[in-house]
Amino acid sequence: xxxxxxxxxxxxxxxxxxxxxxxxxxxxxxxxxxxxxxxxxxxxxxxxxxxxxxxxxxxxxxxxxxxxxxxxxxxxxxxxxxxxxxxxxxxxxxxxxxxxxxxxxxxxxxxxxxxxxxxxxxxxxxxxxxxxxxxxxxxxxxxxxxxxxxxxxxxxxxxxxxxxxxxxxxxxxxxxxxxxxxxxxxxxxxxxxxxxxxxxxxxxxxxxxxxxxxxxxxxxxxxxxxxxxxxxxxxxxxxxxxxxxxxxxxxxxxxxxxxxxxxxxxxxxxxxx
Amino acid sequence: xxxxxxxxxxxxxxxxxxxxxxxxxxxxxxxxxxxxxxxxxxxxxxxxxxxxxxxxxxxxxxxxxxxxxxxxxxxxxxxxxxxxxxxxxxxxxxxxxxxxxxxxxxxxxxxxxxxxxxxxxxxxxxxxxxxxxxxxxxxxxxxxxxxxxxxxxxxxxxxxxxxxxxxxxxxxxxxxxxxxxxxxxxxxxxxxxxxxxxxxxxxxxxxxxxxxxxxxxxxxxxxxxxxxxxxxxxxxxxxxxxxxxxxxxxxxxxxxxxxxxxxxxxxxxxxxx
Numbered sequence: 001x002x003x004x005x006x007x008x009x010x011x012x013x014x015x016x017x018x019x020x021x022x023x024x025x026x027x028x029x030x031x032x033x034x035x036x037x038x039x040x041x042x043x044x045x046x047x048x049x050x051x052x053x054x055x056x057x058x059x060x061x062x063x064x065x066x067x068x069x070x071x072x073x074x075x076x077x078x079x080x081x082x083x084x085x086x087x088x089x090x091x092x093x094x095x096x097x098x099x100x101x102x103x104x105x106x107x108x109x110x111x112x113x114x115x116x117x118x119x120x121x122x123x124x125x126x127x128x129x130x131x132x133x134x135x136x137x138x139x140x141x142x143x144x145x146x147x148x149x150x151x152x153x154x155x156x157x158x159x160x161x162x163x164x165x166x167x168x169x170x171x172x173x174x175x176x177x178x179x180x181x182x183x184x185x186x187x188x189x190x191x192x193x194x195x196x197x198x199x200x201x202x203x204x205x206x207x208x209x210x211x212x213x214x215x216x217x218x219x220x221x222x223x224x225x226x227x228x229x230x231x232x233x234x235x236x237x238x239x240x241x242x243x244x245x246x247x248x249x250x251x252x253x254x255x256x257x258x259x260x261x262x263x264x265x266x267x268x269x270x271x272x273x
Numbered sequence: 274x275x276x277x278x279x280x281x282x283x284x285x286x287x288x289x290x291x292x293x294x295x296x297x298x299x300x301x302x303x304x305x306x307x308x309x310x311x312x313x314x315x316x317x318x319x320x321x322x323x324x325x326x327x328x329x330x331x332x333x334x335x336x337x338x339x340x341x342x343x344x345x346x347x348x349x350x351x352x353x354x355x356x357x358x359x360x361x362x363x364x365x366x367x368x369x370x371x372x373x374x375x376x377x378x379x380x381x382x383x384x385x386x387x388x389x390x391x392x393x394x395x396x397x398x399x400x401x402x403x404x405x406x407x408x409x410x411x412x413x414x415x416x417x418x419x420x421x422x423x424x425x426x427x428x429x430x431x432x433x434x435x436x437x438x439x440x441x442x443x444x445x446x447x448x449x450x451x452x453x454x455x456x457x458x459x460x461x462x463x464x465x466x467x468x469x470x471x472x473x474x475x476x477x478x479x480x481x482x483x484x485x486x487x488x489x490x491x492x493x494x495x496x497x498x499x500x501x502x503x504x505x506x507x508x509x510x511x512x513x514x515x516x517x518x519x520x521x522x523x524x525x526x527x528x529x530x531x532x533x534x535x536x537x538x539x540x541x542x543x544x545x546x
Contacts, residue, residue: 122477190536204395
């Protein structure tokens with residue numbers, strides 16, 4: 001079952017949840033959007049025009065054709081423990097969590113009346129909260145789904161995202177490399193610079209570039225590390241190995257030239273896709 | 274001796290040399306700027322208004338009150354082997370090379386009639402060549418000098434840069450951390466992503482951010498690696514150790530929180546300085 005959406009419930013109306021709501025509206029969604037969040041957040045979301053009304057989770061879920069979980073990962077896991085009893089049979093439950101294996105496993109155990117399809121829009125920005133929400137946040141970005149739902153896929157297309165279907169394990173393996181490792185490299189560099197404040201005095205654009213991510217708050221990352229530890233361990237090991245290779249070959253001209261050329265090509269392709 | 278400049282010779286009129294010439298003009302330099310470069314480059318520099326005329330090195334050096342070497346490092350080392358015979362006694366020779374120890378050592382052996390002060394403006398951008406030159410490129414950026422010269426220091430201030438005096442060893446130690454390590458981290462990440470093209474399909478802004486530097490052409494880096502290998506080896510070793518620490522503590526909440534907080538603070542300070 002995958003009927004047309006009339007009522008969308010967004011649990012966690014921050015940057016991602018708020019942007020999804022605004023993107024639906026901009027793409028022509030004419031139904032009702034209910035927000036579930038703290039009083040301050042729902043107030044901001046109402047003022048921002050992201051949601052039509054705010055309700056407690058159980059009431060919002062009972063009306064919904066789809067429940068969109070855009071909370072931190074640990075909160076999504078908690079919500080999955082209680083939401084199934086609140087939804088009507090066949091209700092789609094989806095999420096926007098940054099890791100998928102733990103969430104899909106939990107949903108497999110708890111979601112029986114509803115149907116769960118995991119999701120992860122590969123989008124974001126520095127500013128957080130519904131104040132920073134943006135109807136175009138998902139445009140041209142990958143949007144991973146761990147399963148199929150015709151109506152959800154239709155809206156992902158309408159909001160301008162590029163759908164990528166992956167199972168949860170494969171998703172977590174890939175984002176360990178392209179999302180979690182970049183964060184840890186940035187944090188590692190910034191923490192080394194913290195040990196050498198005199199060096200910061202001569203920092204140019206390169207250091208600024210590579211440490212931008214290091215300003216990310218840890219509270220987002222705690223859940224990512226605890227739910228994707230195995231894959232992150234593997235990519236950290238790969239990164240250490242690659243840095244060791246660079247170290248050993250620093251003055252082997254042909255080797256370094258080949259590594260730089262291959263890296264530059266991959267970096268350029270990242271920008272075209 | 275440090276007289277007022279009437280004739281400035283810029284050897285290597287690319288992004289940095291061209292920007293220095295344009296910055297001098299914008300800051301009120303009323304003398305003559307002579308460019309020394311390949312025929313195509315001097316033509317572009319003349320059209321860009323960066324230089325007043327073009328001459329071969331020996332003729333340009335003979336007229337100059339200051340010779341500004343903005344070539345690649347290996348070319349600067351070559352130029353230092355021949356320039357001293359061409360300049361008038363007391364002429365200031367300075368450079369903009371990305372490493373300083375090898376250059377200052379070479380100048381110590383070869384510059385006798387002239388006086389050498391090493392320099393390194395911590396500025397740059399993706400585009401190269403005099404076409405991308407910008408009179409404001411050095412504004413608010415650190416500009417390292419390895420020695421003293423009143424007139425040079427006066428112009429560095431006038432073009433809006435922040436002068437930092439360091440000996441060559443200390444410069445090379447600091448830039449290994451804040452310039453060379455960021456490049457190698459970016460190259461390492463991009464080269465890992467090159468091994469996993471399927472992962473690139475779900476890359477978001479984090480991967481784009483961290484791999485921007487990886488597109489830098491190797492020809493710039495060859496000279497940096499060969500003239501700063503020892504310091505780069507040390508910072509690569511530190512980076513590997515830090516990544517190992519992150520790996521071992523990935524799920525030790527209090528440790529990771531402390532590392533993230535310290536890194537975020539350093540990253541924020543980099544942006545204020």
